[in-house]
Amino acid sequence: MLKMTKTIIKLTVRDVRFPTSLEQHGSDAMHTDPDYSVAYVVIETDQGMQGYGLTFTVGRGTEIVVCAVEALSALVVGKSLEEIVSDFRGFYRLLTSDGQMRWIGPEKGVIQLATAAVLNAVWDLWARSEGKPLWKLLVEMDPRKLISCIDFRYITDALTEEEALDILVKAQTGKQQRVDQMLKEGYPAYTTSCAWLGYSDQLLKQLCTDALNDGWTKFKVKVGADLKDDIRRCSLIRQMIGPHNTLMIDANQRWDVGEAITWVTRLAEYKPLWIEEPTSPDDILGHAAISKALAPLGIGVATGEQCHNRVMFKQFLQASALQFVQIDSCRLGSVNENLAVLLMAHKFKVPVCPHAGGVGLCELVQHLILFDYISVSASLDNRCVNMDIPAHHSKPFNCGQVLK
């Protein structure tokens, strides 16, 4: 008789690093020599199917994430895909609430990065077994089934299961039109690839010219190390892109709260849409104070690439501490936790502009933002996705090409 279940019999994890620090790709005010890296996970079933997942890291820290993935593997190997997805919420909890390992999180830091890598591989296996890309698996899934993948523990004071279901059911209207639109037009994207902090002005000019020629209209510039340099670089980019294209700035947590307000006020004449990660990613009230001070200048606060779980995002939203939610496909606990954040952002009417500066993040997050547009928000207002493909290869993101 034909065996129908797919049992996971093996998990392997590799430490993969790229020497990006040599040419300062990916550099910012806090990560001056980043080597873009991943903990890369492959799971294999008894029927020979594979699922691929990863989490993004920077440099030596990858070794520790690899150990954490290995520590989780015993919870995955031996389970069947069918058993996992029949109670995905339960499986998410199994990984995040394990009595022997919960103490080193919970749901944050290295262990959450490892959880993301493992669960990303499980979602990939699920999508492959259905013969669909992940975004399609998500948009075609019954709303009740989707909700059953989310752990609502700790967020029901902001979003209940019933409210989440209601959001998904309402967004069923017009869904097919949005699918067709995305396949034809793609999702708006921005690039940081012209303006990493360690790039010379000459390189910045050359990459910005190339990106403009390639059709990019939204540009992010790294700031925060030296105010004079920031003024010169922002002025240069604003001159090159003109008044109608969009500029964002990113300080990667460099400042204290007061310093952030003063510094960004000095850069306000270059009309940035947002200041990203102005201060510690854990300082919710600090972000709220910065948001309040910068609102009259028309500058929003964006954060999320180091926002470690749904509970943090909940509080940022409740405290009006951000104006742009930057989900990250590998910082949060994979698709399961990202779904919770997308639904909360929708309830709080805050646009989602995912983070993706890193290995594999652009490839992963496009699935989540397509799901957000097609099945949750139905809006492109004030929204764009980060696509940091190295500038010399860069093309505006077109999911018609990428995702068919």
Ligand SMILES: C[C@H](O)[C@@H](O)CC(=O)C(=O)O
């Ligand atoms: C170290 C990373 O390159 C970081 O600078 C990415 C980032 O902040 C972004 O893409 O945004």
Ligand SMILES: [Mg+2]
């Ligand atoms: Mg950033």
